[in-house]
Amino acid sequence: MSEVKIVILGTIAMLLPVSAIIFFVILYYRRQRIQRAAHEEALHEAMLEASVVSQEVVRRQIGGDLHDEIGALLSATRMSLSQMNKFADNESKRKVLLVRTEELLNEALFNVRRISKDLMPSTLDEFWLIEALKDFSQKMTLHTNLPIQFCHDNLNKRYDPKIELSLYRSTQELVNNAIKHAEAKEIKISLKEDKNLLILQVSDDGKGFDLVAINQPSRGIGIKNIESRMSLIKGRIKFDVEIGRGSTFIINVPI
Incomplete structure (x- = not known):
């Protein structure tokens, strides 16, 4: 026992x-x-x-x-x-x-x-995202005298209207920020597909910024607004930024 x-x-x-x-x-x-x-x-x-x-x-x-x-x-x-x-x-x-x-x-x-x-941009409503971004970059170049280049991988189809509008508005936000704050001499916009992702990249050769400071509660509304747009279409935005050099923003959206 x-x-x-x-x-x-x-x-x-x-x-x-x-x-x-x-x-x-x-x-x-x-x-x-x-x-x-x-x-x-x-x-x-x-x-x-x-x-x-x-x-x-x-x-x-x-x-x-x-x-x-x-x-x-x-x-x-x-x-x-x-x-x-x-x-x-x-x-x-x-x-x-x-x-x-x-x-x-x-x-x-x-x-x-x-x-x-x-x-609601008429170009985006009547045609597709490619034409809308092309038209936007040309008009902004004309109005600001700042070279804004747009390129894409021979894309010639329409996407979900929510995706097109979110990417278009995000591009507007990023380009306007670069013009107002970055003191850039050139801005580049690119759009491509990679497997099941639509990838938008906006980059500039400006002075950059402090992402931590921008994301404080009292600032960074533009970037937070882009993140809010991305959450609605299951997209993600990545930042490659720092003070003293240009900024790059990459948005990935599943399609």
Whole structure:
């Protein structure tokens, strides 16, 4: 009987360390899951905040354009029309006012079309991502006198509209940042397919920046907004940046 007790006690003694190890492993992985969940929740909140801030910026910009440009033009048009009634007996003056009124209306229509294109680029809507990026790079080169090159691997097909719009908006964001902040002399945009990935790369030869500082809560809305866009299409963005040299951004999207 004593031998049986010894065997039982020995077995218990052997199982206790194993049980302790199993317990600590389970505790460790549970803690890891909790930390990972907390990190993902914080990342999700940051992306949501960036998205909300970005939408608010767009709304303010559109509101400003409507108030400052469209509103002013329509007010001037109303004044021009009201003046026409004062010159009912002066045909030449009425003709001058009529021409001015038509010019004001044409300018208002032009600005409405411009705002519409900013909301949804007509090239992207009518054709595909390749043509939209080509058109964007050409227009930005023309307006800024900064060489912006775009190349692709003979891609000639359409992708999911969400992917095309997300990549187009991300390109706009990255190029605008390079123009405003990087003091770049040249910007390059490339698009290619690799297996089941669509890869967009935007690089510049500017002064670079501190990614850690940019990603502080009070800054980096543009980059957070891109990350938010990527989360919606299961994409990822990689950074190759540092102060004193150019920056490269690589976006991978499964297709």
